Amino acid sequence: MRLYEINLNEDDAVDKVMKDFDESQNNEVDxxxxxxxxxxxxxxxxGSKIDAHIAGPDTLKYIHEYYEETKREHDLLGDDGGEDDEEEGVDDPHGTSIKAVLYLLFGTFIAAAFADPLVDAVGNFSTATSIPSFFISFIFLPLATNSSEAVSAIIFATRKKQRxxxxxxxxxxxxxTMNNILCLSVFLALVYVRGLSWDxxxxxxxILIVxxxxxxxxxxxTTFPLWTSFIAFALYPFSLILVYVLDYTFGWS
Structure with missing residues (x-):
């Protein structure tokens, strides 16, 4: 419908619309x-010739395709509210903030209480199966420790919205950021303060290569097509193979 010809940022935008709609000239549109x-x-x-190669200008298919193209261009601008905002609205921000802090404190307590038993379980499992603890930590533990982030990311991605x-x-x-900066900084600080060996x-x-x-x-x-995910996934088996080769072929410690 060539609505782009009406520049809504101009002062006479209303006059342009009223000129086509207000036939009675009473400054009202019934x-x-x-x-x-x-x-x-x-x-x-x-009757427009825009995109006439898609469909005949005198057909309803042309109007439908023109509408679909306009909708796609609008989606590129992002979500402007609508039903998603209503669904994602927070009724009680103060109470939700307190609840979130309590969840964080509870999660911290659980992590502190079960961290040492988890390390012992990994060590015992590695000894019993003769599998290096590094491979257990890189293959099995991420499935448990990063499952929440993975599930959240999948849920958000399935909505297929820019937001x-x-x-x-x-x-x-x-x-x-949490795994590679905060956790690594704390770990390296402990190694430095206690004078632990690094082997x-x-x-x-x-880790540095990845x-x-x-x-x-x-x-x-700034955009990541589907093929970029294959590169990211390929780095995971590549890292495991490289560690195995460096440790058991070249004898790195």
Whole structure:
């Protein structure tokens, strides 16, 4: 319907609309005038030559395709509220904030209480199965420790909205920041303060390679097509194979 010809940012935008709708010139648009105005715009749309190669300008298919194209362009601008805002609205922000803090404190208590038994369980399982603890930590433990982030990211991604996609990336970036910056900083601080020995050269090299590759790759793009996920997934088995080769072939400690 070529609505883009009416620049709503201009001061005379209302006058342009009223010129086509207000046939009685009484500065009001009643129901009949509205129907007539919309009919006039539809006739102009049907007679337009824009995108005429898609469908004939005198067909309803042309109007439908023109509408679908406009809708796609509108979706590129992002979500402007609507039903999603109503569903995601918070009735009691203060109570929700207190509840969230309590959940965080409870989760911290659980992590502190079960961290040492978890380490013992990994060590005992590694000894019983003759599997290096590193591989257990890289294969089995992430399924449990990162399951919440994975489920949240999948739920947001399935909505197929720009806002939910942003939340998905926020979830992933938050997990990366927590694991690679905060946790690593605390771990290295403990090693330094207590004078612990560091005998994990191959593991650290693999972690640095993965972080550098994904960091550089992420900094050079603002959009991530489907094929980029294959690169990220491929780095996981690559890291396991590289650690195995460095440890058992080249004898790295």
């Amino acid at each position: 129901f009949d005038e509205f129907v007539a105005g919309i009919g006039k715009w539809l006739e102009e749309a049907k 939910s996609a942003s939340l998905t990336f926020s979830e992933l970036y938050g997990a990366v 994990f050269s191959s593991e650290v090299l693999v 972080c550098i590759v994904m960091g550089v790759f992420g900094s050079l793009r």
